[in-house]
Amino acid sequence: MTEKRKFPISHIVSYLLSVGLTILAVFFALGTNLERGTIMTIIGSFAVIQAGMQLFMFMNMTEGRDGWMKVTHTIYAIAMAVIFVIGTYYVMTAGHPIM
Amino acid sequence: MALKDHTNKPLEYQTLQSQMNILGFWIFIGAEIVLFGTLFAIYGVLGNRYAGGPTPQDIFVIRDVVIQTLLLLTSSFTVGIVIWAMRNNNLKTLIFWQIITLLLGIGFLVMEINEFIHYVNAGATLQTSAFLSSMYALLGMHGAHVTLGIGWGTGLIFQLLKRGITRETATKTHIFSLYWHFLDVVWIFVFTFVYLGGLV
Numbered sequence: 048m049t050e051k052r053k054f055p056i057s058h059i060v061s062y063l064l065s066v067g068l069t070i071l072a073v074f075f076a077l078g079t080n081l082e083r084g085t086i087m088t089i090i091g092s093f094a095v096i097q098a099g100m101q102l103f104m105f106m107n108m109t110e111g112r113d114g115w116m117k118v119t120h121t122i123y124a125i126a127m128a129v130i131f132v133i134g135t136y137y138v139m140t141a142g143h144p145i146m
Numbered sequence: 147m148a149l150k151d152h153t154n155k156p157l158e159y160q161t162l163q164s165q166m167n168i169l170g171f172w173i174f175i176g177a178e179i180v181l182f183g184t185l186f187a188i189y190g191v192l193g194n195r196y197a198g199g200p201t202p203q204d205i206f207v208i209r210d211v212v213i214q215t216l217l218l219l220t221s222s223f224t225v226g227i228v229i230w231a232m233r234n235n236n237l238k239t240l241i242f243w244q245i246i247t248l249l250l251g252i253g254f255l256v257m258e259i260n261e262f263i264h265y266v267n268a269g270a271t272l273q274t275s276a277f278l279s280s281m282y283a284l285l286g287m288h289g290a291h292v293t294l295g296i297g298w299g300t301g302l303i304f305q306l307l308k309r310g311i312t313r314e315t316a317t318k319t320h321i322f323s324l325y326w327h328f329l330d331v332v333w334i335f336v337f338t339f340v341y342l343g344g345l346v
Contacts, residue, residue, distance in 0.1 A: 076342035124176035128183030135187040
C-alpha cells in the first residue's frame with residue numbers, strides 16, 4: 048500500500064459531536080426545569096444519535112462484502128433489546144404495585 | 147485462502163477467513179447488545195427501589211462521571227486512529243495510539259473503582275437495596291468488559307510487535323477496535339439512563 052490514506056474527517060466530526068452531545072445532555076438533565084419525561088426523551092435521543100455515530104462512522108458497520116448482514120443482524124439485536132427493555136418496564140410498572 | 151478480487155481491500159478483509167472472523171464478531175456483538183439489554187431492563191424496573199438506603203442524588207458525583215465519559219469517548223476516537231494507522235501500514239503509529247487507547251481505558255477503570263469505593267464508604271453496597279444491586283450489576287458488567295479489553299489490547303500489542311501488520315494481526319486489531327467502540331456505545335446508555343436519569 049503506497050498511497051497514504053488521509054485521516055477521515057468524519058471521525059473528527061463524530062468525535063466532536065459526541066462530546067458536544069454529552070455536554071448538552073448534562074445541561075438538559077441538570078440545568079433545565081423541564082418535566083422528567085421530556086428530559087429523558089431528549090437525552091435518550093442524544094444517546095441514540097451517539098450510538099448510531101459509533102456504529103456507522105467508527106465501526107464501519109456497512110463495509111465489507113457482507114456489510115448488509117452485519118447491519119441486519121445488529122438491528123435485529125437492537126430491536127430485541129428495545130422490545131424487552133420497554134416490555135419489561137411496561138409490564139412491571141403498568142398501573143399495579145409490585146411492592 | 148486469498149480472494150483475488152479482494153486484494154485492493156483493506157488487509158483485514160483480504161481472506162475469506164478474516165471476513166468470517168469479523169462477521170462472527172458482529173454476531174457476538176449482537177449477543178452482547180441483548181446481554182446489556184437485560185441488565186438495563188432490570189435496572190429500569192428496580193432502579194428506584196432504594197429500601198431506605200442512599201438514592202442516586204446522595205451518591206452520584208456528576209463531575210467524575212463526565213470525566214469518565216470523556217475518557218471513554220476519547221479512547222473510542224483513538225482506537226479509530228489505530229485502524230487508520232493500520233490501513234496506512236504504519237506499525238509505530240498504530241502501537242502508539244493503541245497504548246494511548248489502553249491508558250485512557252485504564253484511567254476510566256481507575257476512576258470507576260474509586261467511585262465504587264466512594265459508594266461503599268457512603269454506605270451504598272451491593273446488598274443495600276435493589277437500586278444498588280442492579281446498578282452494580284450493570285456497571286460491574288461494563289467495567290469487567292473494559293478490564294478484559296485492556297488485557298486483550300495489551301496482548302495484541304505484543305503480537306503486533308512480534309509479527310508486524312499481517313492479514314491475521316490486522317484482522318485481530320480490527321476486531322479489537324469493534325469491541326472497544328462497542329464498550330463506548332454501552333457506556334453512552336449507562337451515562338444517560340443511570341447517571342443523568344438518576345440525577346434528573
